[in-house]
Amino acid sequence: MKKIVLTSAALVLICGFILKVNVAEAKSFEKNRSYDIESVDTLKVDNESWDVSLKKSNSNQVIVSAKGKKKEKQLVTFKQDGKTLIIKQKDQKKSGFLGEFTFGKKGTISIGIPSSRINKIDLNNKYGDIQLSKISTNNLIVHNDSGDKKIKGISASKAVFVSKDGMLSIENSTFGNLNISSTSGDNYIKNVNGSKIKITSKDGEVSIKDIKEGKSLAVKSDSGDIGVSYKQAPTSLSVAAKSNSSDVKLKLNRLKKNTDTEKLQKGKIGQGFNKLNLLSNNGVINVTN
Template sequence: MKKIIATSVTSIVIGGIVLSLYSAETKNFKTSCNAKNIDTLKVYTDSWDVKFKKSNSNEVTVSAEGRQKDKAPVTFQKDGEDLVISQKEQKNSGFFGGFTFGKQGGTIYINVPDSDMNNIEITNKDGNIQLSEISAENIVVDNHSGDEKVNNVSAHIGKFSSKDGGISVENSSFEKLNITSASGDNEMKEIHSSNVKVSSIDGTVSIKDITEGKSLSVNTKSGDIGVS
C-alpha cells in the first residue's frame, strides 16, 4: 500500500513540472522614452534580475526577456514625472496553484543617460541587481533577496539595503553612502565619499581603497570588519 501511495505522489509532482514548463513561454519587451520628461525612475520586481547601464542617447530604454505565463510580464507606465517599471510573478491557479515548480525568471535591462535623471528607486523581492556606468542625483535600492553589484556609479546620495544577499560597491562616488544589510557580505572598493555609513547584522564588511572626507561609520553585530 505504501508503494502505491508513493508512486501516485511522484506522478502528481512530475505532471506538475511538465505543465509548468509548457505553460510558460519566453516573453520579450522593449520600449523607450525621453529622459528629460522623467524626474524619478521607479522599478518594482517580484523575481526578475535588474541590470542598469549607461545609454548612448538621451532616452531611457527598457527591454526584458524571460519565461512567464503573463502576456506582458513587464509593464511600463508614465505617471506624471515618474516612470514606473514593474514585474509581478504569475501565480498558478487550480490544483497546482499551491505548488511552486521553480522560478519563472528573467532579466530587465534599463539604459539611462549620463544626466537628466534625478532619482532612481529600485524595490526588488527576489532577484539580483546590477548597476553599471550610471549617474543620478539620488539612487535608492531596497532588495529583499539577491545580490547587489554597483560599479562605476555616481550620485549625491546612494542608499543600498538587502535583507538576504551581498552588496558590492566598486569604483564609485557618492556624497553620502548608506549601506544596510541583514544577512550577507558587504564589499566596498575604490570608493570616493564624504560620508559613509555601513550597518550589518550578520555578515562580513570589507572596505578597501576608500577616500572619505568627513566620516566613516561601520557597525556589525555578527561578522568581521576589514578596513585597508
C-alpha cells in the first residue's frame, strides 16, 4: 500500500513538472497582415479551435491579426490565392502523455473589413466562438461544429448558417435570403429584416423578436418552442402554424382564421401575399404583433 501511494505521488509530481514546462514553452505571439480591399473578392476562414472575430474596419484595407499562446507560428497561416484571401488555423497534435490535452484559451483571429463590400465570406469553424459585427457581403456562409455565434449589424444578400452545436444570436441585421440549420442549440433572432427566412432546428428553442414582415418566414423545429413577434403588425400575411404535441397561440391583428384548433391554426391578414409557416413536433408556438 505504501509503495502504491509513493508511486501515485511521484506521478503527480512528474505530471505537474511536465505541465509547468509545457505552459512555460507556450510563448505568446502576434501576427498581422494587411491586404488592399480591391485585391480581395472572397474571404475564406478555416478555423479549428480559436475564437474568430470579423468586424468593420475604418481602413481601406482588410486587416488580419492572430494573437495566441502558441509558439508555433505555422499554426495560423495567411495566404492570398488570386482574389481569395485564405486564413487557416490548425492545432498541432503533440505526442506523449499530455498530447491530447489543452489548457486555457488558445488564441483569437481578428479580421477587419472595410465598408466596401466583399463579395463572399466563407467561414468554417470547429470549436471556437464566432463574432461578426457591422460587415457587408453578398454571400455569407458559416459552418460550425461547436461554438457560439454572435451576429450583429450584418448586411448580406444571401446568408447560410449551418451548426451542429452551439447558440446562434442574430441582431439588427438585413438579409435578402437567410437560411439557418442547427442540430443542437438555441436560435435567437432580433430586429432582423429578411425577404426570405428559413430556419430548421432539431433540438433547441427558436426565438424571433421584432421581425419585419417579409415575403416568407418558415420555421421547423423537431424539439423546441417557436416564438415570433413582429415589429409592426403584418398587413398582408398567410399564416399556418402547427404543433404535434403542444399549444398554438396566434395573436395577430386582423387575422381571419379558417382553421382554429388547439394544435393547428391557419388564417390570413389582408390579401395574404406574404407567408408565415411554423411547425414544431414537440414545442409550443406563440405568435404576436
